[in-house]
Amino acid sequence: MTVRDEPAALRASVLRAAAELFARNGFPEVTIRAIAARAGTSPALVMKVAGSKEELFHRTATISAPTLPDAPASGLGAALVEELVDRQRRGDLEHLGRALMLRVNAPDPEAVRAKFLRGYVDPLAERLEGPDARLRAELAVAALTGLATVLRFFESPELLADLDGVAQAYGPIVQRLLDGA
Known part of the structure; x- marks a missing residue:
């Protein structure tokens, strides 16, 4: 079964690809085509499973601070x-x-x-x-x-x-x- 055959796997692959690209290149430099290439699918499927570039950004561009150290x-x-x-x-x-x-x-x-x-x-x-x-x-x-x-x-x-x-x-x-x- 390929990523294209499994909607959950495709969605996860697209979200992972978008997160990596946005973190490295920033919003203006990332294209749906680049996300699709990294996820191993087509731009149309990216849009179908994940929405617009802005929606992808908001969903994947998370800010997750590390846990504060356990120090006095x-x-x-x-x-x-x-x-x-x-x-x-x-x-x-x-x-x-x-x-x-x-x-x-x-x-x-x-x-x-x-x-x-x-x-x-x-x-x-x-x-x-x-x-x-x-x-x-x-x-x-x-x-x-x-x-x-x-x-x-x-x-x-x-x-x-x-x-x-x-x-x-x-x-x-x-x-x-x-x-x-």
Whole structure:
């Protein structure tokens, strides 16, 4: 049985192909034809099982923040930076960079912004105690997004050459933002 013979398998293949292409290339650069080629089907079947390009984007361009590390409040900044650095070492998907790409290229940037805040800032703000928890969470996420962008998109050679040093230097910076110091 081929993907074309099984509607659920075809739908899954199309959604997976769209998610990968939108994450890598952004909304404007992705075509239904490219999604179809990656899914191993025709553009007409893509439209039939998944709808328009914009519908596909909204269905597949998810922002899924990793779970916050199980670290004490006093070590959360270092733990967040270490996780980001570990993703870079492994070559894993960089969630913050992906969220940035999705927002820049989204047909509905406001929806992506709202998903980003719900996925990244809200859980972190809930974890913090004291005044201005939301502001401190936004500042820390901003710092992490900057680091993720420089590592992943700009491939800063000095930083990539010393990821341990990056974690040591940047962890306390993020911690100060979380603490409000």
